[in-house]
Amino acid sequence: MLQSLEKLPPDPILGLAAAARADANPDKVDLTVGIYMDETGVCPVFEAVQRAQGMLVEEEVSKAYLPPVGPEAFNTGMRALVFGAQHPALRDGRISSIAAPGGCGALRIGAEIINAATPGARVWVSDPTWPVHIPLLGSVGLQFETYRYYDPQSHGVNFEAMRDDLKQAKSGDIVLLHGCCHNPCGADLTLAQWAEIADMAEHQGFTPFIDIAYQGLGESLDADAAGLRLLSERLPEMIVAASCSKNMGLYRERTGVTLFLGHDAENADALVSQAAVAARRVYSMPPAHGALIAGRILEDATLTANWQQELASMCERINGLRTQLVAGLAQVTDRDFSFIERENGMFSFLGLSREQAVALREQHSVYMLDSSRINVAGINAGNIDALVQAVAKVL
Ligand SMILES: Cc1ncc(COP(=O)(O)O)c(C=O)c1O
Structure with missing residues (x-):
């Protein structure tokens, strides 16, 4: 055979x-x-990674399974890193998260949840987008539409065309956006453009899915997340797939996280419970090593500053x-x-x-x-x- x-x-x-x-x-x-x-x-x-890794090696007494959502320090740290420590939705318990094998694993878990909510949902992807998006989300059963994004003449975002195409995105549709440092073109939305996307999502009811794999490599950790934070302050729901491959240099450790902004704390909790079950049927548990390193860096003020x-x-x-x-x-x-x-x-x-x-x-x-x-x-x-x-x- x-x-x-x-x-x-x-x-x-x-x-x-x-x-x-x-x-x-x-x-x-x-x-x-x-x-x-x-x-x-x-x-x-990264030196901070080397130091955190050294500490973990010294302290580790067991290789038993961690909780299905991954290490707590990692989840807490990544929620604050992506959304900002003072985000009202964090205080209200509207943000939940699950560690995943890299940004790709995080995207895959996001896709599983989308497909559980709306089987075969339409995902709007930028033209061009990172080529891996299509097989990664498509293999779950999601369908694709493209929106115009990069204009080779101006070498920038053709926002008028993007907006025109996204006028067709409806409730039940997903709009996949690169949080920052667009791969492959490097052209990002301005904050005013992110605000227009938020208006459209509010009026049309689509759900944003943000892929942020380069936070901190565009302008700064906060500036690079400003667009997705703006959406999250105004919208009832969204999904974010974040990666530590590039901004912590943890490429081979497979360190990522899927974050859910829910309508309320109960919804956020339901989403992560679904994500844990989805992970269980795909790969069972997320890898621990990179998430433990990232978690240690994010919970230790000195390591955070070094990193x-x-x-x-x-x-x-x-x-x-x-x-x-x-x-x-x-x-x-x-x-x-x-x-x-x-x-x-x-x-x-x-x-x-x-x-x-x-x-x-x-x-x-x-x-x-x-x-x-x-x-x-x-x-x-x-x-x-x-x-x-x-x-x-x-x-
Ligand atoms: C746009 C984009 N999303 C997600 C990822 C995920 O990377 P990883 O799974 O290695 O964390 C990458 C890596 O190249 C990327 O360019």
């Missing part, structure tokens, strides 16, 4: 990263996968790289790349054609996706000139 299954091609992004690794050119530039790299090209372990400092310097570095890239490209091309500085987070579409992206890797060992999406955090002082010169050559 199993012989009928054919070998599948590699994932397009991971496949390109593998091609970059296999490239023997010592001056190659790999801007494919969305992980933060430091100046030396290494994806570092926030490290994260802020990563964010500053990414924004500095954006500035340097704009300046570098301005020197060698006559195209306007200033949009790169207006975007947030790790990603940007350079606005090159597929042929140019292919020529960059085949002729210059500069690896980016065919869409010309780059991971800005993969740039450093040692490779920026090669990148800039190569882009100038293919233009």
Whole structure:
């Protein structure tokens, strides 16, 4: 029976990263996968993570199961981190949460709950969106509609078009929004635009589902969550999937959380009980290690301060790289790349054609996706000139 299954091609992004690794050119530039790299090209372990991990190793006396929602310190810390410690809904018990295997696991649990409430619900996704959204939510049985979002001409959000498309979203529909640092385009909504989305959700009755995988890597922890907080202050319900992969560097630990804003405390409690049952049938229990580390960091004031400092310097570095890239490209091309500085987070579409992206890797060992999406955090002082010169050559 199993012989009928054919070998599948590699994932397009991971496949390109593998091609970059296999490239023997010592001056190659790999801007494919969305992980933060430091100046030396290494994806570092946060010091706060190392310290929290050390404490846990010292203290740990058991590997018995934790509660199905994961460690309490993690849940408490993540609710405050995402919604803000002073959020009235936190005080009113309207926010519940469950630890999940990474942001992907958190999205999956959110999708399970949506499908339990409205089987086959319509989910509105941005065009473009992170490609994994479709198989991840679609495999639960959800259906998709797209709303226009990124405008390649202006390199920004086409909010008029987004609003026009979302006029068709109704009660029972879900609108999936990137909380910050849109992947793949880096173009985010302004707060005034988030407020318009809140108006539309209020009038039309759709439920927002926020994917926030880069909180703290756009502007700051609070500024990056301001849009979703604005929605949560005005709307009766929403779901948030948050990840600690990027902002704590816990990629391989699989650390995420699904947060529910319910109509009242009873509803919030019902939602998380449903989520625990959904998790039970998919993978039973969330992984503990990363959630224990993140929980320890968030409950310990010194570790929190250390972590926030490290994260802020990563964010500053990414924004500095954006500035340097704009300046570098301005020197060698006559195209306007200033949009790169207006975007947030790790990603940007350079606005090159597929042929140019292919020529960059085949002729210059500069690896980016065919869409010309780059991971800005993969740039450093040692490779920026090669990148800039190569882009100038293919233009
Ligand atoms: C938009 C978006 N959402 C969610 C995730 C989830 O990541 P993870 O499951 O590794 O936490 C990612 C990771 O790349 C992402 O880019």
